[in-house]
Amino acid sequence: MATEKRPGAQAGSPLRSLFRTKPVDQILSEGGHGQGGELKRSMSLLQLTLFSVGATLGTGIFFVLGQAVPVAGPAVVLGFVLAAVTALFSALSYAELAGTIPVSGSSYSYTYATMGELVAWVCGWCLLLEYAVSVSAVASSWGGYLNEFFHSAFGFSIPPAISHSPGDSGGMVNLPAVVIVMLAMLLLLRGTSESATANTIMVMLKIAVLAFFCFVAFTAFHTGNFSDFAPMGWAGISAAGSKVFFSYIGFDAASTAGEEAKNPRRDLPLAILLSLVIVTVVYVLVGIAAVGVMAWGDFTSTTSLADVLNLATGDSRWAALILSFGVVISMGTVVLTVLYGQTRILFAMSRDGLIPKIFQRVSRTQVPVANTIMVSAFVAILAAVVPLGQLAEATSIGTLFAFALVNLGVIVLRRTRPEMPRSFRTPLFPVTPLLGVAFCLYLVYGLDTITWVVFLIWTAAGLAAYFAYGRRHSNLARRTGPPSAPPAKELG
Template identity: 60%
Template structure:
């Protein structure tokens, strides 16, 4: 039984000590209701998700982003080697996904890489990681939602209609004032998430099945016009172009870690989270590569430059049937809605975990006893994301999201190494194969892809980190619950940590 003694508040803990203070894993598990006592200090998230729903959350948050939204902008960078770019980005993501699988089985709580780094590297790194996740989740939702206007227009064009530019594009685009379809998609996802995780997971599963079926339909039709000659000059922009495209397309794999934010809503998180993460990566990478090969086989790579909603246009040109394009456009809108729903879900759970630790305001951690969801946090985040989606262009968002994600993924790879060395006796339901090579390669790949991002993206990232530092020193440092524990309380909780070295008398258990 893990009992949490009342914290003795200690203002003025030295900065260096506070930044390095780790959150005891036993305390994390107890707060999540997965500890030995399973006690509850208030309304908790409801455990209603099995391995199928978790896999669909991961697939739903990932599949479609690069294909439906970013493909047209990435092909001019890599040329016919775009499928290699997908493979490189997918390999980099898989290395990190394997590390996520181990950490999700060892630390089965909400918070994803934020919680993993808090348990291993201390509050300072955890804050940086959490701040990166805010960038990753919230901004990626907005970035994906931005692309919905293109496909809504493709749907309307079947009937000879189109949205006015003023409500179909953000400021800065020709005639644009507000991307209304993007706002609408985010608001609908926000409303659904407020109702409950089980209901959201069911709707997401239906949407994932629809978008997989639509992508398979595209592959089948595009291969009827396949021309091997389109691949004769495989890398017209050189390896540098392929690498630049891979860095941008890494954005397409953002989302597989959404399943790890469901640690407190999974029925059996230690067993099911690793399975869901690995299964989703296999599904996603396979479909991405098939779609990329089919698209280049059907059209020369130069055709994609400046082309919006490229896959819909390919279908319409190949079949000459506007209704076929309508079906695909509907599938694309469903795919975008699925991504928005699941990634927004992950964002609210990240902020809930940070709020529980006192690093962000308490409002983000309030769980409704009626719905079992963080209603207030969902409404706040959803509203902010809706405004961003309606007012900010896609390209700037996508690159900014990639750098924050890569940084967080690198930290998770390092967390695996740290936890293996410092706490070898921690029970693990999944172990990274070829340790330590796999997490080392995962870290190197993340750094490599970050280095290929443009200087403007790095400036945005630096500015975001400065804002994060101001937020931490202005609020988090003074409200941190772990920092407020007295030395005796902290040592007591650490002794209850299942990751700690066992006493000699318990060695044979």
């Protein structure tokens, strides 16, 4: 077999050592192994696919039409397709690397193998912000939607003081947020197979609720609402595509389960691509059904699927009850899958020595118990007492940054390891990954200033953490002999 090019692996200048790459063969040989045990390979193709669907198909579809329809009109359905095509470029790159390097670290591990330790650290560090804040934001919002469900079903609500975060409608502590995170944690602690089964059931319920919405909406469908299909032309379709793109984030969730998939080389690429297809079909059908009921000119920024359903049914209480149940379930699947993904990325970073060993310790039940408990406790506290506000939206740059690195990683690995077996190859290489990078840069360019401020502050904090701990404890540095002083004794 050809020798892998490892431009950063050998001793050299301190600057060069920052970009030492971890050999792919070494990453693969360590797959599944943690301190004290191994992760259990138990996830099927269906479970992996619905893991990504569960992470992607969140609350966005219930509310994003209010933002997208006014700028595109009925052509919002093409906006969903455009966003799907944009996501597809990165999804194809994820599919290739997931099938080639099927490990828990997802984009962090892919970057470590292709662009070096420092870039991988920044990628993993950004994902920690994106995962932690996004799942905390979803959990903190869960109480409000749970209240809507309780009000529709039973006519009572949880007091604001214990159902909202501080600074939000008189809230003091968000107990429902703690409850949903703790429930997800208990599922994860029971085992990956049990968590995947629970997620499969919840995702099926979520899709059933959206199918119910479409069925009801099509009974009040007006074809005349599509007569002026694209009133704002291509500019409106493009604007709608940008607004709905972030409803596609999450398709990469299956890649974090690389060490717990039964047949990772075959199933991971399929799961990533199938999940994108399923989500796109659901989004397009919901968009057609919604505009068929409510004329596009009547949509406002606050319009939700509940408003459309009320118009279709004449403010029917039972229809609103079913839809609110769907929102509650949707948020539950997002919390479960994103929490899982974060623990597995931390597991991979710990195995590389960049963070303490406790995050890679595997129990007799083949679960990283301490990792799961610590991450869940942090997320629960963040969701319960910290007003996240606009910070939640600012995490999107971390996702786009990871997407761009994965696209670049495909190009680098094709050059450094052309002979390596690949269960899936990105078509039209290198055009496809280059387009993936271009679309990520385009979307990053359009993000708000607060997003860049948060990103730069978080990246600076991450660099400080890397030089204070990660670089000195890196397992790769120990093997290759860094030019600096020997690493300090490992902390457990």
